Amino acid sequence: MSRAxxxxxxxxxxxxxxxxxxxxxxxxRALELDAFLAxxxxxxxxxxxxxxxxxxxxxxxxxLRVLALEFLPWRDWAKGLxxxxxxxxxAAGLAFALAL
Amino acid sequence: xxxxxxxxxxxxxxxxxxxxxxxxxxxxxxxxxxxxxxxxALDPTLAYRFACxxxxxxxxxxxxxxxxxxxxxxxxDTVARDGTLTIGPLRNLPVIRDLVADMRExxxxxARAQGQFKGRRTRADDFExxxxxxxxxxxxxxxxxxxxxxVCYAACDVVAANPAYLGPAAxxxxxxxxxxxxxxAQPERLRAVxxxxxxxxxxxxxxxxxxxxxxxxxxxxxxxLKRAVSRAALQGKL
Amino acid sequence: xxxxxxxxLWVAQRAxxxxxxxxxxxxxxxxxxxxxxxxxxxxxxxxxxGNTAWFTFYTVFVIAVAVHAPIGLRAVLAEWFGWRGxxxxxxxxxxxxxxxxMGLQAVSGVFA
Numbered sequence: 132m133s134r135a136x137x138x139x140x141x142x143x144x145x146x147x148x149x150x151x152x153x154x155x156x157x158x159x160r161a162l163e164l165d166a167f168l169a170x171x172x173x174x175x176x177x178x179x180x181x182x183x184x185x186x187x188x189x190x191x192x193x194x195l196r197v198l199a200l201e202f203l204p205w206r207d208w209a210k211g212l213x214x215x216x217x218x219x220x221x222a223a224g225l226a227f228a229l230a231l
Numbered sequence: 232x233x234x235x236x237x238x239x240x241x242x243x244x245x246x247x248x249x250x251x252x253x254x255x256x257x258x259x260x261x262x263x264x265x266x267x268x269x270x271x272a273l274d275p276t277l278a279y280r281f282a283c284x285x286x287x288x289x290x291x292x293x294x295x296x297x298x299x300x301x302x303x304x305x306x307x308d309t310v311a312r313d314g315t316l317t318i319g320p321l322r323n324l325p326v327i328r329d330l331v332a333d334m335r336e337x338x339x340x341x342a343r344a345q346g347q348f349k350g351r352r353t354r355a356d357d358f359e360x361x362x363x364x365x366x367x368x369x370x371x372x373x374x375x376x377x378x379x380x381x382v383c384y385a386a387c388d389v390v391a392a393n394p395a396y397l398g399p400a401a402x403x404x405x406x407x408x409x410x411x412x413x414x415x416a417q418p419e420r421l422r423a424v425x426x427x428x429x430x431x432x433x434x435x436x437x438x439x440x441x442x443x444x445x446x447x448x449x450x451x452x453x454x455x456l457k458r459a460v461s462r463a464a465l466q467g468k469l
Numbered sequence: 470x471x472x473x474x475x476x477x478l479w480v481a482q483r484a485x486x487x488x489x490x491x492x493x494x495x496x497x498x499x500x501x502x503x504x505x506x507x508x509x510x511x512x513x514x515x516x517x518x519g520n521t522a523w524f525t526f527y528t529v530f531v532i533a534v535a536v537h538a539p540i541g542l543r544a545v546l547a548e549w550f551g552w553r554g555x556x557x558x559x560x561x562x563x564x565x566x567x568x569x570x571m572g573l574q575a576v577s578g579v580f581a
Binding site for chain 1: 541
C-alpha cells in the first residue's frame, strides 16, 4: 500500500507542478474573470477541476504521511498511515464533487 | 493441491532466461526444498546459495514470485497459490549465475556508510558502561539484529532507481552506530549518510520494513539519520 | 553540490511542505466554500481586492510552492530520467523563478 501511495504522491506532484503555471497565468488575468468563469461551467472543465482537487488532496495526504514518518516517533501504527492518506483523498474528492 | 509444481527458475547471467521444471509437491515443503530438489534430481548445473536452512543466516535469499524472501522460511503453500513458482536471484544486484547474486556492492555500501565501529578506548582502559535501558541503546538495539541478507536492498525502489544509493541495510547499520555513544567516528558517519545518495534519498516506500525477515525497520533508522543529518547541517557541523 | 547543500535542500523541502500543509488545507476549504455559493468574477474580486490578510497568505503560499515544487522535481528527474548535476539544478532554479514570478503576478492581480 505504501508503494502505491508513494507512486501516486509522485505522479500527483508532477501533475500539480505542470498545472500551477497555468493556474497562475489564468488568475493574473483577473480582469477577464467573468468570461473565464463562464468557460469553467462546462462539464469537462468541472471534471478537470475535480481531478485537480483530488490530486492536491492526494499529494497533501501523502506528504503529511512522509512528514509523520520522518519526524514523529512511530512504531506499528505507521502502517495505517497509507490507508489514512488514501481515505482523506477520497473524502476531499467527494466533498468537492458534492459542492460542484 | 496438485501433485506437481510448475517452477520457473532463472538460469544464466544477466542475459539468461527462465527455464521450467516439474517438481513433486510435498507437505510442508519450502521453496529451498524445491530448489534443492531441482539441483539434486533434475539439473546438477543449477547454482544457488544456502547454509543453515533454518532461517538464521540469510544466505538463501532469492526473488520468489516477484518478492525477495528467505527461501528456507517460505512455505510453498504460502506462495504457490496456483501450483506455479517463479524463482530468480535477488533484484538490484549483479547476477553471477542462476540464483546467485554478487553481494560485493551491498557490502561496499555498508563500508561507505561508515558502518564500522571505531572505538575510543584501548585495552588499558576500563570498560565503558552503557545501560541497555538508555534511550540511545534502545534505539541501537532495535536495529542491531541485521545479518546482512540483502532482502531489504533487493526490495528497495530507490536502490533500483539510483545505483549510488547506499540502501536500507547500510543506513540501518550506520543508525545503530550513530546511537552508539562509544563510537568516535560520528562526524565522518554523519557526512557519509548525508546527501542525495544516502539517507535523504529514502522516499519511505517502506518496502524494506515490510520484507525484512528479522522484522527490523530500516525506514525508522533512516528517518532518524535524516533528522540527525539535518540538525548537523543547520548547526554548520556537516 | 556539497553534502551540506544537499541536506539544506532537503530541509527546505520539508519546511515548505509543512507551510504548504497549512496553506493547502485553508485553500481547499476556501475553494469548496466558494464553489458551493456559486461565484461571479465581481463577487470574488469584491472579497479579495485590497484584502491584506489574504494577500499575505497567498504570497507566502506562492513562495512555499516555488521552493517545494522544484526540489520535488529534482528527485524525479534524477531517478526517472537519470538527469543529475549542474544543468538539472540550473533548470530547476529557472523553474522556481518562473513559478514565483507568475505566482506573485497572479496574487497581485487578485488581491492587490
